[in-house]
Amino acid sequence: MEAGEGRKRIRKQRQVLILFVWLGIAQVGSEPRHYSVPEEMEIGSFVTNLLKDLGLEAEELAARGPRVVSKGKKVRLQFDAQTGDLLLNEKLDREELCGRVEPCILPFQVLLENPLQFFQAELQVKDINDHSPVFLDKEIILKIPESISPGTAFLIEHAQDLDVGSNALKTYTVSPNSYFHLKVQEYPDSIILPQLVLDKALDREQQTEIRLIVTAVDGGSPPKSGTALVRIEVLDINDNAPKFAKLLYEVQILENSPIGSQVAMVSARDLDIGTNGEIDYVFSQASEDIRKTFSINAKSGQLHLIQELDFEFIQNYTVTIQAIDGGGLSGSCMVFVQVMDLNDNRPELTISKLNKKIPENSETTIIAVFSVSDPDFGDNGRTVCSIQNDLPFILKQSVENFYTLITNTALDREQQEEYNITITATDMGSPRLATQHTIRVQVSDVNDNAPAFSQPSYTLLVGENNSPALHIGSVSATDADAGSNAQLTYSLLPGPEPWPPQLPLASLVSINADNGQLFALRSLDFEAVRAFEFFVRAQDRGSPALSGQARVRVQVLDRNDNAPFVLYPLQNASAACSELVPRAAEAGYLVSKVVAVDGDAGQNAWLSFQLLKATEPGLFSVWAHNGEVRTARPLSERDAPKHRLLVLVRDNGEPPLSASVTLHVLLVDGFSQPFLPLPDAAAGAAPDDRLTVYLVVALACVSSLFLFSVLAFVAVRLCRRAGPAAGGGYPYPGLPDGPFPGQLLDASGAGTLSHSYRYEVCLAGGAGTNDFKFLKPVLPTFLAHGEERADEANPTFRNSFEFS
Numbered sequence: 001m002e003a004g005e006g007r008k009r010i011r012k013q014r015q016v017l018i019l020f021v022w023l024g025i026a027q028v029g030s031e032p033r034h035y036s037v038p039e040e041m042e043i044g045s046f047v048t049n050l051l052k053d054l055g056l057e058a059e060e061l062a063a064r065g066p067r068v069v070s071k072g073k074k075v076r077l078q079f080d081a082q083t084g085d086l087l088l089n090e091k092l093d094r095e096e097l098c099g100r101v102e103p104c105i106l107p108f109q110v111l112l113e114n115p116l117q118f119f120q121a122e123l124q125v126k127d128i129n130d131h132s133p134v135f136l137d138k139e140i141i142l143k144i145p146e147s148i149s150p151g152t153a154f155l156i157e158h159a160q161d162l163d164v165g166s167n168a169l170k171t172y173t174v175s176p177n178s179y180f181h182l183k184v185q186e187y188p189d190s191i192i193l194p195q196l197v198l199d200k201a202l203d204r205e206q207q208t209e210i211r212l213i214v215t216a217v218d219g220g221s222p223p224k225s226g227t228a229l230v231r232i233e234v235l236d237i238n239d240n241a242p243k244f245a246k247l248l249y250e251v252q253i254l255e256n257s258p259i260g261s262q263v264a265m266v267s268a269r270d271l272d273i274g275t276n277g278e279i280d281y282v283f284s285q286a287s288e289d290i291r292k293t294f295s296i297n298a299k300s301g302q303l304h305l306i307q308e309l310d311f312e313f314i315q316n317y318t319v320t321i322q323a324i325d326g327g328g329l330s331g332s333c334m335v336f337v338q339v340m341d342l343n344d345n346r347p348e349l350t351i352s353k354l355n356k357k358i359p360e361n362s363e364t365t366i367i368a369v370f371s372v373s374d375p376d377f378g379d380n381g382r383t384v385c386s387i388q389n390d391l392p393f394i395l396k397q398s399v400e401n402f403y404t405l406i407t408n409t410a411l412d413r414e415q416q417e418e419y420n421i422t423i424t425a426t427d428m429g430s431p432r433l434a435t436q437h438t439i440r441v442q443v444s445d446v447n448d449n450a451p452a453f454s455q456p457s458y459t460l461l462v463g464e465n466n467s468p469a470l471h472i473g474s475v476s477a478t479d480a481d482a483g484s485n486a487q488l489t490y491s492l493l494p495g496p497e498p499w500p501p502q503l504p505l506a507s508l509v510s511i512n513a514d515n516g517q518l519f520a521l522r523s524l525d526f527e528a529v530r531a532f533e534f535f536v537r538a539q540d541r542g543s544p545a546l547s548g549q550a551r552v553r554v555q556v557l558d559r560n561d562n563a564p565f566v567l568y569p570l571q572n573a574s575a576a577c578s579e580l581v582p583r584a585a586e587a588g589y590l591v592s593k594v595v596a597v598d599g600d601a602g603q604n605a606w607l608s609f610q611l612l613k614a615t616e617p618g619l620f621s622v623w624a625h626n627g628e629v630r631t632a633r634p635l636s637e638r639d640a641p642k643h644r645l646l647v648l649v650r651d652n653g654e655p656p657l658s659a660s661v662t663l664h665v666l667l668v669d670g671f672s673q674p675f676l677p678l679p680d681a682a683a684g685a686a687p688d689d690r691l692t693v694y695l696v697v698a699l700a701c702v703s704s705l706f707l708f709s710v711l712a713f714v715a716v717r718l719c720r721r722a723g724p725a726a727g728g729g730y731p732y733p734g735l736p737d738g739p740f741p742g743q744l745l746d747a748s749g750a751g752t753l754s755h756s757y758r759y760e761v762c763l764a765g766g767a768g769t770n771d772f773k774f775l776k777p778v779l780p781t782f783l784a785h786g787e788e789r790a791d792e793a794n795p796t797f798r799n800s801f802e803f804s
Contacts (some may be wrong), residue, residue, distance in 0.1 A: 032107065032120035035086075039094040039125050044087050047077065047123065050110060051084035054119065058084055065113035070106065077108060077123070086110075094125045095162040102127070102164045129167035129220025133159040135228035140214070142196070145235040146204045153183060153195040159216035159226055167220040175213040180232075182214070196230070204234040205271060238327025240271040242279050249335040252379070254430055255311040263294060264335045266301040268323035275326030284322035284332055294319060294337075303335060311341050315378045343380035343429020348373050349437050359444045360413040367393065368405040368439055372425045380429035387421055395423075405439070413443040414480040447485040447542025451477040453550035458536075460518065463557045464526040472509070475516040475550055477538035485542035490516045493535035493549065505534050509554065518552070526558040527599055560653025562599035564607055566661045569594070578642075578664040583635045591620065594627035594661055596649045606652035612660065613646035620665070622647055629663060637698065641667045668709070669702040 035048050051061060062081045070076060078089040098104035104125040111118040140157050161169040172194040174182040179202065183195045194214060202210075210232040217225045244266060251264045270277040281301045283291065293307045294317070303319065317337040324330040353369040374381040385395055385403050394408045405421065419441045426434040453475060460473035479486040490511050508529075510519050516536070532554055539547035569592070579592045598605040611622040611629075619639065621632040629645065643665040650658035 032122050034122055034124065036124040036126055037088065037092070038128050039092050040128060040130060041088060041091065043090055047086040047088060049084050050079070050086055054110070054112075056084075058082070061112075063114070064117075067111045067113065068108055069111050069118070070108035076106065079110075092125050094127050094164075095131065097125060100162075100164060127164050127167055129163055129218065129224060131162040131167075132224035133161045133169050133216035133218050133226040135159045135214075135216065135226055138228055140228055140230045142230060142232045143235050144198075144202060144232055145237050146202045147237045147239070148198060148202065150198050150200050153197045155185075155193060155195050156214065156230060157228070158191075158193050159228070161216075161218050163218060163220065167218055169216055170219040170223075171217050173215045173217070174230075177210065177212055179210055180212065196232075202234045204236045204273075208234055210234070236273045236276055238272055238276040238325060238329055240276075241329040242268040242270045242323035242325055242331040244268045244323065244331055244333035247333050249333060250338070251335060252338045252340050252428065252430070253305070253309065255309040255339050255341065257305055257309065259305055259308060261305045262302055263305055263337055264303040266303070266321050266323075266333055266335065268301070268331055268333075270323075270325050272325065272327070278326045279323045280325075282322050282324060284320040286319065289314065290317060290319055293317065296321060303337075309339050311339050311378055315339050315341075338379055338428060340428065340430040341376065341378040341380040343376055343427060343431065343433055345375045345380070345427075346433040347383045347425040347427050347435045349423065349425050349435055351437070354439065356440060357442045357444055358407070358411070360411045360446050361448060362407070362411070365407045366404060367407065367421070367441055368423075369402070370405070370423070370437075371402045373401055374427045376427060376429060380427055382428040383425050384428070385423060385425050387423055391419060391421060393419070393421060411443050413445045413482065414449060417443050417445075417482075419443070445482040445485055447481055447540060447544070447546060449480040449485075450546035451479045451488055451538040451540055451548040453477045453536075453538065453548060455550070457551040457553065460552065460554045461557055462520060462524060462554055464524050464559050465561055466520055466523055468520065468522055470520045471517055472520050472554065473518050475511075475518065475536050475538075475552065477516070477548060477550070479538075479540050481540065481542065485540055487541045488516075488538045489513050489541070491537050491539070493537050495533040495535060495551075503529065503532075505532075508532065509534070511536060524556045526556045526601065527562070529556055531555045558601045558604055560600055560604040560651060560655065560657055562604075563657035564596045564598045564649040564651055564659045566649060566659055567595040567597060569661060569663060571661060578666045579629075580666050580668050581631070581635070583637070583639070583667050583669055585631055585635050587631055587633050589631040591629040591631065591665060592663060593629065594622070594647050594649065594663075596627065596659065596661075598651050600651065600653065604651055604653035608650055608652070610648045610650065611645060612648045613644075615643040615645075616640060619643065620645055635667060639667060643667070669705050 033053060037045065037047055050056075050066065051058060054061065056064075061084055066079055066081065068077045068079050068086070074090070076089050076092065078087050079085075080087060094104045097106065104127070106123040106125065108121055108123060109118045110121060135157060137157055142154055142156065144154065159169055159172075161167070168190060169192055171192070172182055172184055174180065174196070179199055180196045181199060183197045185193045185195055187193065194216075196212070212230040212232065213227055214230050215225050215227045217223050245268070249264050249266060253261070253263055266281065268279055268281075270279055280298045281296050282298065283294075283296060293305065293309070295304050295306045296302065297304070301321070301323075303321070316339060319335040319337060320332055321335060322330050322332045349370055349372055351368055351370040353366070355365070355367055358365050358367070372383045372385055374383050383401065385397075387393060387395055387405070392407060392409045392411060393405055396404045396406060398404055403423075405423070421439045421441060423437045423439065424434055425436075426432050454477070458473065458475055462470070462472045466472075475490065477488055477490075479488060490513050492505060492509065492511050494505050506521075508521060508524075510521055511517065512519075516538070518536075534552055534554075535549050536552055537547050537549050539545050581589065581591055594609055596607055596609075598607055607627075608624045609622045609627040610624065611620065614620055616639065618632055619635075620629055620643070622629050622645075627647070627649070629647070645663040645665060647661050647663060648658055649661065650656050
């Protein structure tokens, strides 16, 4: 049976061999057909139609038994015998099939069994962008020494992208920073490697670590990316040598100190870290005596005694200790060990030269030269000298045991004029013995301080009308110097803008040269000089003399020394001026206005008006603030035709000053009645016989008075023409000579009337009716020619005047 099975196996091998021989014979001279599909297509996706490619009908293809043959055990393609379509039998992953090989070709054969025939074909699996660039390490650590120079490039791990072609990795970017920029290095086979290039030098002592984000981007559409954290550790280099806290340690030890005693402890510091900052302490250039006598702890820096000391053999030791770090850098210090002898004598101080008085601001000056001695031996005979630390003096040792006491800085007498310097001489024994000697040094003054006033400017208040030689104030300056350098003399200097220019400073004030008291030389008038400024100079008597200045402002205060002055009505006219008031005037009728000014200022120029006396009290009133004289009630026939008013003008000073003015008021009948009854009321009034009689009598009286007034005005007019030179421009006897000013201004700001009022009184006698016009304003041009027109028309008499 075993022999039969062997024969069957050999037969099958021959058949397979024959099949492959036929396949090889059939492949000769044929070219493979090429097909392509994108990767990741679903199972059953269409690849091609074999009917078209093989040139067969569907029935013929099915009869010949088509079959797809490919390498390997997996059947990636399947054949649909009904349609002749070649379909995918599995989802193809290009990266799994071919890796980074491009193009990705899968060869296969289409086998027709009856009769035997096959066709060579290949399937190309095209790449799609289905993988993002990936860094194998999400955190990349770079260790860079701080000594690396700028411009050095550091290669970092590159990202991997399983895609190929245009979907493969294209570029890298790095997050913004001030130390590195990214450089991309391209190699054959589309390999791109990122490099970090150092832009500026690193310093571990400033920043020990730098974190960057590196991003890898592929060329797909849309592009995909991957990131990694680059953590750069700045490595320390041995760029700092150990430094001791002190370069010199001075210690003293008794000669009978026991073995093992700690003599000194040194300490050094290294800014580096790790082994570069680890310090070992060793002796440097130590003699055999030092190595036999002392030992040092390499880690703590403690210096110990390992041998008994002998003062008679060696009195002191100088030990040089070196601190060495792990990088080989070192620093050194010296420990001066002084072996102490027993001490029983105090040092003695001998002064050879002494200056007890020195000028301030002098250069380096020798205060004293002295020597120190101690009869003891060795350390007990060695001495050191010192003075207080808070003094501007230092000690300098010239030769052994000889010292010089000199000034260290410039002295200032104004800060301190005397110093007590205590020189302490101390030996090196145990216990230490010391001797003290005190030197008293006085600092003499030099003129190095200018006089300074207590304040930069002064304001002095002086009331006007002062008496001459009045003390108006004082200025004061001080000088920090002493003696004649502090004796001051005061003088006056003109101000930057002397005011008033017609009054020189020497005529206004004087100063006491010794104490700075200021006096007014003349009586000041506020209305002439309200304020003036000047400078006061204080000069010392040093050599050279120094001086300082202060500004002084003298302000003159107003006093109530000017009484009010009445501008209208003038009281010095040859004949009193009468104000004409119609009897028909109602209450509040403006009769006149008293205009006054005051030469003072402020409340001294505030004016108030008061009616002191009147012919008929209660008929007229005066407004207190503007001086207007008005009727207090309506006028009646029973009121007297002439009235005399006495008006008081008073200022608000202390004490108040006043002036009075007399007004003459003439009540006139026959004026045009400005206030007539309404027609309806007149028509509705019932006539009364008795009232008619009264009206007739009143009309007769008024007519008679009117005729008398006309005759009086004609007589006055004729008198004015007879003497024009004496009468002035206005013929009315109650007005002053010459034209009255049209504008009256209150120079003191007292609030008096500043406008002018012009009125015309016109009497006509030949027109058939008598018309009396009152308070009618006229133009100045009309007033100028009024007199000429009055001469041409004899029946008409006109008088024009103005008041304000």
